[in-house]
Amino acid sequence: MTEERVPGPLTGIAGVAKGMWTIFKEGFKPKVTKQVPEEKLSYPERTTGRVFLNVDTCIGCTLCEQICPNGTIRMVDFHYEKSQEFDKKYPNRREIYPSVDVSICTHCNLCEEICPTGAITLEAEVEEVHFRRKNTRYTPEQLGKKEVELWGEERE
């Protein structure tokens, strides 16, 4: 570690001026913030946003419900006609699928980690604000859709 020299009064006052100069120069540098609603931030592919469910490949194993730390995921009875091909490969005889309360989801990624068929994924969908409490619990069907498809551009 280099020995730091402690400024005395005179060098210190020069230091005050130097600090002001540093800050003054920053005034001519480009801005780093963005104008948010117009310029959107870019989200990396891996962003753990909202939970998405591929109903076709879900086998209703309840592992995601078991791993979920705070009860965000709950299995619900849900009837869904799978196509022949998927039904053979990913049978869901009990007809239970996960539903997700997005308002308490912590985006911890554990459900995606544990899902044996890769049906649950967390994708870069981050705008999940709701004005009504009842809308926050997503049914398995809603979990397959994007926010814009579900609620439109302007949500209630």
Added chain:
Amino acid sequence: MISVESETKLKSGIRVVYVPKENIFQYLKERKEEGFDTLLMITGVDYRDHLEVVYHLLSTRTNERLVVKTKTDGEVDSVTSLWKGANWHERETWDLVGIKFRNHPNLRRILLAEGWVGHPLRKDYPMDKKQYVNLGDDGEDRVSFDNKEGY
């Protein structure tokens, strides 16, 4: 020289000694003089039939670590006269596990509100009973089971 009851090791290789609860203060004092000068934490564990107080010691000179355990029924001597830092740790242990420390200068709850019922880290703590806290006019916390009297 206080003898230890038994000796084991943590999985991470730290020495663990069990000391009778009557001798815990003397034992820790000897260890402090021996070189275990830092008290990292005090904690309590509820084993349903008995409580254990666990002291984590560290020697800043030799880098040795030592875990001292004592079985107790809920009361043990305070070590605040040895380490000032023990004050808060003992208060927290009293607060959450419910182990009383004799001769502690200020044994009040530290994390929860004063007047809280029960000690949350006990295994028999009722999880379904909600308690509500509010601030009284005198600046002290009030605790009640009625959700109208607090948050």
Added chain:
Amino acid sequence: MEEKVIEVNFGPQHPSTHGVLRIKVKLDGEIIVDAQPIIGYLHRNAEKLSEMGTYPKALIYMDRLDYVAAMNMELGYVLAVENLMDVQVPERAQWIRMLVVELNRIASHLVWLGTHGLDMGMLTPFFYCWRERERILRIFDEITGSRLLYNYMSIGGVYSDVTPKALEMIKEWESDFVDKLNEIGSIFQKSYIYVARTKGVGKLSRDDIISYGVTGPMQRASGMKRDVRKDTPYLFYDRVNFEVPVREEGDVYARFLVRMEEMRQSAKIVSQVIEKMPEGEFYNKKYSKPMLVRLKANGESYVPTESPKGEFGIYIIGDGSSIPYRVRIRSPSFANLSSVPTMLKGYKIADLTASISSIDPVFGEVDR
């Protein structure tokens, strides 16, 4: 003349209490006669919550302890659990862990530097610190998918590999980070106003440090060369080359210098890690997918790690089931904050904010 002392409550709603600290201060004019910190306003009992779920579930509560350095908290937990379960971690995973932990240490110290500046009345360096931190958060976003609370480390490795793009970002970041840091630091360090405010303020002697169990940068600023990374190396800290900064004074200025130097050393570690990181698995396959809910452990473990605030460790007891029997968090800020009465007595009100911010308390960790 009895009524000379005024009692003032600093906080919990106060601009410079870093969250929800409340200090009952007895003041004689501008001079502090007595200061008693009151904590617990952010208490969630993470220990009890951890005892209610399986081993992987507890990780999200660890994230929320020291939320500005969540990686360090996760690391402390996974090391303890892996030690308990005798999990073998692939080499690459360990290097990745070192990388993210050191990056997060820098991010945490940058938060400290900015808020410390605000407490000293400097408005502008705060934004520069945030600007630099933002770049680190972008890197984390690229690696883990989250910006603040990651849930990245799993038992047996990490959840996702470092992408080439992330490595590029890190290389670009480290090319000018130290210069920018020095520039920000010079605004503080060379200014006589700052030095006059912090020299000789909030002093803690060696004896106080040991007696209170204070660790981390505060300990090093009081002349004790202790760093868990050097003393009992975990991960591969014995394979990288870095120094432990030490100052003798034990005041706020010394803590500032120590933290600044720590950031530079961490940047040095990051560049070494990138060079030395081998190819390979980032995850122990044995502990993948369905095993995650069936992890069982028996015994006791405590693995000390060096978090940005000091020695962090989880004392964990398993009873053979898949739920931890007892989780005790040794949080450095808790012990550091308990030294406040000694640190403040006899100083002025203005020194209160300087001293408190020099502890760098994060209340998620203090109140748990």
Added chain:
Amino acid sequence: MTLFFFLMSILYGILKFLHINFVPFTYAGYPIGLWIAYLIVAVVEVLLVFIIAMIVVVILVYVFRKYMADVQNRIGPNRVGKWGTLQLIADVFKLIQKQDITPKTADRIAFRVAPYIVFTPVVLGFMVIPFGNVSILNLMVVNFNYTILFLVAFMTVAPVGEIIGGLSSHNKFSLYGALRSAAQDMAYEVPMLISLISVVILAGSYSAVDIVRAQHLIPFVIPEILGFIVFFLAMIARQSIPPFDLPESGSELVSGFSTEYSGMRYGIFYMANFGFMALASFVIAVMYFGGWEGPVFPGTVWLIIKGAIFMIIFLLVWVSLGRVRVDQLLNLGWKYLLPISIVNLLISSALAIYLTGVF
């Protein structure tokens, strides 16, 4: 005096209306009609200067926010109006809409009056700034021989308002803010006055116009460099901006003397602060940098340029420096600024004597 003229003219109007002609048509040897004409001119000028002061404040707040955003690599306000120019107007409307809370335990009258005591002197200060050298409309409302005394008197009134506001709030933080404000005023006002006196000695007059004219050849900053430094620091302390923002000191005393204020009353404190910043810049320009003196451009432009430079310097100081401790400020004031200002006084006295000997 204005009030007296005003009453006189009303009385005159009433009597004229009643066709009572026994009042004298002259006052002090001039016809009443002339007095009324003067009165109207004076009222118009006062209003004009008030409006100018307000405009300066509005511009200054906007520039402050934009400049602060610039040095902090941010965008700054840009939603209300083009480039966010109307942001302050929006803020003022927001403040007006807010509930005006007076704490239950506060001293009601003192609490309500305090913001105006702070704000009024700032506007009054603008009355004696010579904005230009046009002989009739020099934009100087009152031009009499003791303008500097007037200015100093009003500058020192404002801290009284801060102290009243702090004491009447019945809040410990406000109390500390008020106490600090009092201590701070003591510390900087004496050096400030002494350094002003040196300027007066050098110029040989208390009049601002005369002081500007005396700087025709050489601005006073050159012979009075020490006095300028003292005055500049005192002005920073008077505005209570960092590094001397002890009465407010955001991170220690929440908001100091204005902790309990909300709504427009807080807004008035805020505007007074910026108003004083503008006033202080103009005063420095007048005292030490030759006011309207300058080639090519008209005098008003020069004064505004000089004032603007100082405003930017103040803003830069504000955004970039940390806060000193209260004992350090008192040390600075009593141990350094006071001796420096006295030395400066001696220098300028000697200089004045020497110059009178020469000419």
